[in-house]
Amino acid sequence: MSPSFKKVAQKLLSAALAYPGAHEDHPWGETVAKVNKKVFVFLGSHDQDDWGLSVKLPESGAAALTLPFATPTGYGLGKSGWVTARFAKGEDVPVALLLQWIRESYLAVAPAKLAAAVKRGK
Numbered sequence: 001m002s003p004s005f006k007k008v009a010q011k012l013l014s015a016a017l018a019y020p021g022a023h024e025d026h027p028w029g030e031t032v033a034k035v036n037k038k039v040f041v042f043l044g045s046h047d048q049d050d051w052g053l054s055v056k057l058p059e060s061g062a063a064a065l066t067l068p069f070a071t072p073t074g075y076g077l078g079k080s081g082w083v084t085a086r087f088a089k090g091e092d093v094p095v096a097l098l099l100q101w102i103r104e105s106y107l108a109v110a111p112a113k114l115a116a117a118v119k120r121g122k
Contacts, residue, residue: 005051008093009043012053015099016041019106020114033102040109041102042073052086053098055105064101081108 009031016022016033025034031043042054054073057064058081064070070085072078083101087093107115 005087005089005093008095009051009053011095012041012098012102013043016043016102016106019103019110020117021110022106033106035106035110035114038109040105049089050086051093052084054082054084055098055101056081056108057083057101057104058108059104060101 013024013031013033017024019033019035021035022033022040023035025032025039027039032039033041033043040056054077061081061083064083064085065072067085069087069091070083073082073084078084085098085101103118107118110118
């Protein structure tokens with residue numbers, strides 16, 4: 001992974017892990033953030049020339065898919081509202097947007113009590 005992608009991935013992972021009950025895991029050799037044993041962001045699909053993440057976007061998924069870097073997530077997850085964003089080496093990564101997507105994904109996957117606490121700003 002290029003140094004710039006590594007820095008972005010670490011920033012996004014740190015933000016994901018700041019949510020209540022979130023923890024890092026490494027299934028299938030990927031880095032993911034989970035809450036209550038459920039993945040809410042995949043951060044591990046990358047190589048030297050590109051990098052990406054996948055999140056569940058039940059509210060903004062349709063709008064997200066209009067962006068040139070976004071596609072429905074493979075393995076049938078796209079049918080459930082999962083979106084993958086991929087970036088080639090040298091492309092700008094919209095970190096603020098991806099942070100919003102991670103929040104939405106967390107809220108979609110987290111238990112109701114934890115999601116409610118985040119919505120209240122706690």
